[in-house]
Amino acid sequence: MKEEAYRKIFTDIESAGKVEGGCIVSRDGLLIYSSMDKIHAEAFAAMLATLLSSAEVAMDEIGAGVPKKVIVEGREKRIMVTGAGPHALLAIVVENEDGMEEVLLEGAKKVEEILRDRK
Amino acid sequence: MIETGIPKLDEYLGGIPPGKSLVFSVEPGVEESDVGIHVLHHNLEKGKRGIYVVSESSPKNVVRKFADFNWDVKRYENLTIVDGYSSLVGAPTEEKYVVEEPHDIRSYEDALLEILEKNGEQEGVIVFDSLSNLLDMCGEREALEGIERINKDAGSFGFATIYNFIAWPYKEALLYRIKRTFNSIIEINMVEDVATRQRLTIKKIDWNNNEGKKFDFKIFKPGGIRVYIPKISVIGPYQSGKTTFIKAMARNFTPVERMGATVGVEHATVDYKGYRAEIFGIPGQERFLPLLDKLGASSMGVFLVVDSTKPHEFEYAKRMLERFGGIPFVVVANKQDLPGALRKEEVKARMGVQGDVMESVAITGQGVYEAFERMVEKIMEWLNAR
Ligand SMILES: Nc1nc2c(ncn2[C@@H]2O[C@H](COP(=O)(O)OP(=O)(O)OP(=O)(O)O)[C@@H](O)[C@H]2O)c(=O)[nH]1
Ligand SMILES: [Mg+2]
Numbered sequence: 001m002k003e004e005a006y007r008k009i010f011t012d013i014e015s016a017g018k019v020e021g022g023c024i025v026s027r028d029g030l031l032i033y034s035s036m037d038k039i040h041a042e043a044f045a046a047m048l049a050t051l052l053s054s055a056e057v058a059m060d061e062i063g064a065g066v067p068k069k070v071i072v073e074g075r076e077k078r079i080m081v082t083g084a085g086p087h088a089l090l091a092i093v094v095e096n097e098d099g100m101e102e103v104l105l106e107g108a109k110k111v112e113e114i115l116r117d118r119k
Numbered sequence: 120m121i122e123t124g125i126p127k128l129d130e131y132l133g134g135i136p137p138g139k140s141l142v143f144s145v146e147p148g149v150e151e152s153d154v155g156i157h158v159l160h161h162n163l164e165k166g167k168r169g170i171y172v173v174s175e176s177s178p179k180n181v182v183r184k185f186a187d188f189n190w191d192v193k194r195y196e197n198l199t200i201v202d203g204y205s206s207l208v209g210a211p212t213e214e215k216y217v218v219e220e221p222h223d224i225r226s227y228e229d230a231l232l233e234i235l236e237k238n239g240e241q242e243g244v245i246v247f248d249s250l251s252n253l254l255d256m257c258g259e260r261e262a263l264e265g266i267e268r269i270n271k272d273a274g275s276f277g278f279a280t281i282y283n284f285i286a287w288p289y290k291e292a293l294l295y296r297i298k299r300t301f302n303s304i305i306e307i308n309m310v311e312d313v314a315t316r317q318r319l320t321i322k323k324i325d326w327n328n329n330e331g332k333k334f335d336f337k338i339f340k341p342g343g344i345r346v347y348i349p350k351i352s353v354i355g356p357y358q359s360g361k362t363t364f365i366k367a368m369a370r371n372f373t374p375v376e377r378m379g380a381t382v383g384v385e386h387a388t389v390d391y392k393g394y395r396a397e398i399f400g401i402p403g404q405e406r407f408l409p410l411l412d413k414l415g416a417s418s419m420g421v422f423l424v425v426d427s428t429k430p431h432e433f434e435y436a437k438r439m440l441e442r443f444g445g446i447p448f449v450v451v452a453n454k455q456d457l458p459g460a461l462r463k464e465e466v467k468a469r470m471g472v473q474g475d476v477m478e479s480v481a482i483t484g485q486g487v488y489e490a491f492e493r494m495v496e497k498i499m500e501w502l503n504a505r
Contacts, residue, residue, distance in 0.1 A: 001148060002311055028416040029384065029399060030313040030349050042314075042397050043373040046386035046414075050375075053413040054383070 003033070005114050009107050010035040013092060016103040020077065022092035024084065024111055025049055032088060048091045052081050069104060071097060080104050085112030121244050121279040124161025125154075125336070126393025127346045127499065131321055131329040132303070137242060138274025139302040139326065140266075142250060142282045146308045149317055150338070151175075154307065155246040155283045156184050157344050163195040168243030170234060170278075174203035174221065174252045178214050189341035197243075201230050207256070224257040224265030231269060235276040242277045245269075250282035250297075259293055263300050270301075298323060310335060313417070314349035314397075332503055337395065348396040348498060352415045354439050355424035356432040357403040360453040363481035364424050365400050368491055380404065384414050391488060394495050405435075412442060420498045421448040422490065424481075425470075427460040433470040440472070447497035450476040451490050456483070 006024060013019055014035070021036035029049035034041040055067045069082040081091040082104055090108045094100050120134025135141060145151045152175070159169045173181060178200050185192035192198065205212035207221040216234060220226035231245065247253065253262045266282075273280050282301070298304055304323040310316050320333040337347035353361045362381050366372050369387030376385075385400040399418070401411050415421070423440045425433060440448060452466040455478045461469065463476040470476075475493055479486030 003315075026313040026417065028350075028414050029386075030397075030417060032313050032315075040371055040373070040388075042388060043371065043386040046384055046397075046399055047373070047375075049414060050384040050410070053410060056413075057409045 002114060006033040006111075007035070009110050013103050013107050017098075017100050018095035019100070020093040020095070022090065023048060025089050025091065027053070027083075027087055027089060036093070048079070048081055048089060051079075052083065052089050069101065082108045084108035085115055088112070088115055121167070121242060122161060122165070123158045123281075124164075125157060125319075125344050127334050127336075128305070128319065128321075131332045132324065133327055133329075135244075135279040135303075136326060137277045137279055138270070140270040140273075140280040140282070140300075141303040141305065142284050142297065142301045144284045144286045144304055144306045144322070146286055146306075148309055149307055151283045151285050152184055152248055153338050154344070155248050155281060156188065157338075158244060158281055159198070159246050160185065160188070160190055160343070162244045163198055166197065168238055168241050168278075169195070169198045170201060170231070170243065170245040171198065172201040172203055172227065172231070172245065172247045174207065174218070174247075174256065175249050175283075177204050177208075177210065178202050178212065187340045188343055199234055201227070201234070203227065203252075222256050224253065224262050227253070227257075228265055228269055228272070232272060235272060235278070238276065240277050245273055245278055245280045247280065247282045250284040251287065254289075254293070259296075263296060267300060302326065314347075316347045316349065334499060334502060339395070345390070345393055345395040346495070346499075348394065348419050348495065350418045351396050351398050351420045351422065351494065351498075352418040352443070353398060353400045353422045353424060354411060354415070355403055355422075355451075356426065356429070356436050356439075357405075359403060359424045359426040359429075359432070359436075360451075360479075360481040361400050361403060361422075361424045364422070364451060364453065364479065364487060365398055367481050367484040367487040369398060384410065389491065391491055396491075396495070408439075411439065415443060418443065418446060419501075420446060420494050422451055422494065423448055424451045424453050425466065426454050427452045427462075427466060427478075428454055428457050430461060430466075430469050433466070437470050437472060447494065447501045448474060449490050449494045449497065450474065451481075451486075452476055452478045453481050455486070456480045 023034045024032040025045040029046040031045040055070045059067050072079040084090045122129045143154045163169045201216045202214035203218040216230045218226045302325045306320045306322050308318050310318050316335045316337045365387050369389050372387040375383035381402040387398040389396045421443050425436050452463050463478050467476045477490040
């Protein structure tokens, strides 16, 4: 079951720092997996995909290549989004991003592998 | 006729005639009781008699299973539980109807006959949770023979029978025998690409021609079973009324607006007549077109909303639509309340599209749900044609 594998990814991420949770989302905005409750995950997923794809279009416009990650910084929380292979993205909600980039990118690699396996 | 209460499925079944037996063959991993509980609840609500034969888990769990959906099982005097579990594990029971010999299918027959005879002639449904368990406990051949007798008895009292079946990798021969024994087999599988949901396929039905029909659904707790459409996009020229159109039919609307214009993808959830759809609104201004390509992908349907007083925008609108390829679409000829608004035939002719054009006044909500209904019909047809 992929659920299990996704859950494991978030257990790993969540043990690495002050992480509230996160989502795996298809590039076009459909929810694949969410570790967060009490949110409207389908809407959150659509917004995450908008964030990343808007960033891609903007970066491409200035010839800057593919964005490594998108960070949205609030007063207390941040959203970090990164691509996880051609079909998906990974987003996490953290209190502080110190040291979390590594964790995010590591997680994204795992997501990409899981999604590749099923093809 | 007996209904399942599962939207769309009832339409395909045309109701279950009393005396017919139906198996929900559920892929392991899907919570197998949920479908049976849903059917039972629907019939109890309609005042029909419901008999729930439990052998997978204790009768106490029935209360919890209903409560998961926010349903209070205690309310229903028309529900009878047959306890096939307690004597299996040697537990005490408070149930009135107990299967004394859980390894003997005849013991089930006895309990059921007693209830049916007491009940007299009143339509209802018997739900078995589960068939897999009966096969394991009573022996496959004996169980199926007994079940045939049960189905017949049930029919003569005006009941239909429903069996939850967990589709473990059983032997081909057994699956074949199951297929022969029951009047209808409905398969439920997980769809695990994105937007986790279940797919329901009618594998066998012997009272009409709807074999092979299928659709996707999701089980909501609370809420129950809904036909599920993970993505419908709403596109159209700048200020044609897309946001207003979405708001008019949605709950949980997440707007993304600056000074009256949409500047990002907006999302909404629509619940209507047993359907749930996730709606993605895509901004209309030309500079957002790159987003349309990225975020419009994997839509199952597209609403193209146009301002019916602005035919000069139709060409651009049509080009937007063409980016989606051949998926189901409905053109919404909006702002019908304005003077000079073109009627749907005119919009269709000027735009040069083959397909449905529906009229609406999004600000009052007029025509909005009609468009939604047409859309889901088209998506269902499209799914079934593939
Ligand atoms: N008269 C009339 N006005 C409408 C109708 N539908 C929408 N409007 C108005 O048209 C304007 C634009 O509506 P929106 O729903 O924001 O349009 P939109 O397509 O989402 O606009 P963008 O996202 O910026 O492209 C608003 O002032 C609405 O009140 C309608 O049926 N009749
Ligand atoms: Mg808008």
